[in-house]
Amino acid sequence: MQEVIGRPRTCVESSDTDSSVEISQACSDDAGTYTILVRNRRCLAQHTVTLSVIDRPHPPASSPMVSQLSSRSLVLSWSGPSYDGGSAVTGYVVEVRREGPEKPENWSEVTTSCKNTSYRIHSVLEPLGEYRFRVRAYNSAGVSEPSEVSDCVKMDTRGELKEESQSYVTVTIDTTHKVKDHYNVHEKLGV
Structure with missing residues (x-):
């Protein structure tokens, strides 16, 4: 026996020994808690399950912003996605397109392994x-799909000496260790 309940994408199939629920083309709106009731003449049983839908994340919420502009490098910053797809965002792909007097060039990847919401670009810029x-x-x-495109950025020619005198520190987030591995976490700190 096949029964359609709620939405056309939800289907319940039952036999004398078992029943199943299928949600086809699951999306983030389908995530949540579901309670299944099974009844016969003698008794009633129920079971609650939680459905998590894992999908690719939404695009970053803001277009990239440029700071620390010099003749050959810049720092790009952006906001993370508004929805992570039900699974933690593990990184970002940064793409660049050179603008020209004719038509713009194609998009090319600067990095596919950025772990933060900012990235220093220095190798592909002229x-x-x-x-x-x-x-x-x-x-x-x-x-995800790409974020909104940044404003057009023209590389600076005045920053040559300034660029050499600045030092940058690359920060990598340690995802293998937990805070509780090294510290005792209490409800009130500083008391």
Whole structure:
């Protein structure tokens, strides 16, 4: 026996020995708690299950913003996605497109392994070049659509000496260790 309940994508199949519920083309709106009731002439049984739908994340919520602009490098920053797809965002793909007097070039990847919401770009940029940037988030389910495209950025020619005197520190987030591995966490700190 096949019965359609609620939405056309939800189907319940029952036999004398078992029943199953199938939700086809599951999406994030389908996530939640479901209670299944089974009844016969003698008794009633129920079981509650929680459904998590894992999907690729939404695009980053903001277009990339540029700071620390010099003749050959810049720092790009953006906001994470508004929805992570039900699985933690594990990184970002940063893309660049050179703008020109004719038509713009195609998008190319600067990095596919950025773990933060900012990235220092220095290898693909040329003095006086004009560029646009966009970012994609990814998790265990896949890669998002691209973010909004940044404003056109023209590389600076005045920052040559300033660029050499600044030092940058690359920060990597340690995802293998937990805070509780090294500290006792209490409800009130500083008391």
